[in-house]
Amino acid sequence: MTSFTALEKVSIALIVIALFFILRSIFRAVYTFAIGPLINKVDFKSKGKWALVTGATDGIGKEYARQLAAKGCDIVLVSRSLDKLNAVAEEIEKDFKVQTKVVQADFSSEDIYDNIKTNIEGLEIGTLVNNVGISYDYPEYFLDVPDWDNKFKALLNVNIVSMTRMTHMVLPDMVKRGKGVVINIASGTGVIPSPFLGMYVGTKAYVIKLTDCLRIEYADKGIIFQSVNPGYVLSNMSGLKRETFFSPSAKKFVRSALSLVGTASDTAGYFPHYLLFNTILFAKDMVGTLSEWVVARSMLNVRRRYLKKYKKQ
Secondary structure (H helix, E strand, O other): OOOOOHHHHHHHHHHHHHHHHHHHHHHHHHHHHHHHHHHOOOOHHHHOOEEEEEOOOOHHHHHHHHHHHHOOOEEEEEEOOHHHHHHHHHHHHHHHOOOEEEEEOOOOOOOOHHHHHHHHOOOOEEEEEEOOOOOOOOOOOHHHOOOHHHHHHHHHHHHHHHHHHHHHHHHHHHHHHOOEEEEEEOOHHHOOOOOOOHHHHHHHHHHHHHHHHHHHHOHHHOEEEEEEOOOOOOOOOOOOOOOOOOOOOHHHHHHHHHHOOOOOOEEOOOHHHHHHHHHHHHHHHHHOHHHHHHHHHHHHHHHHHHHHHHHHO
């Protein structure tokens, strides 16, 4: 009969625990991205006739508007540029034969919400997508962010105040009807180490945490809450022009993220981003400050290239 030393028993136990966590992670990934979307499909139109999307004229926001329209929802488009709003509304009506309504609003301002509320009065809004957001122009030290006061105020108003106020505006009618979907677009930077983007990251962490709190508070009211934490996606904000495995088109990203509504309440939205973030977090757990140093060096390289290019102009 084989006997094991204490060290061997500890080693076997650690291997078993490691295998358990690996298998659990694999199961979660398979369920989230393969099984869940098949069995937890959400009929967005049944949640309410209209879907409202902020920051709806470009990138991820525009794709949410288009793909919700493809699912039969009429669309309220809220954004800053009236010309772009009208162009996107015309495009959506032509492509999907649904109604649209445009509301011009600059979310960097705080005095826009009475006007938005007036414009959506009486509309049965079943889905709200809080997408509007701004970031830094480039990674920078906290004290050296250009135009610090205005940038800080804009980050708060656009990234925090907008989603809080819009949710507060739309949620009461959802609660009365006992159904609705609120999707808040956060960022993967709110999950992984992201130095040199401090104030932006802080606003996105707020989005993630508030969404989770509301999910728990309204769990028995029939409201689905989801925070989506993307990595790089082709958009005006990211500045990327070429699609890669880790940098999908907005269309591909939104198709994936929408399929996860009802399955995942806090999600990267796209499997390669999920894989990337979990790899980074695993590295952080394993090697601690070394992984943070690598991320910091990467951010500083982006900063250096941006400043070098800017100074040449």
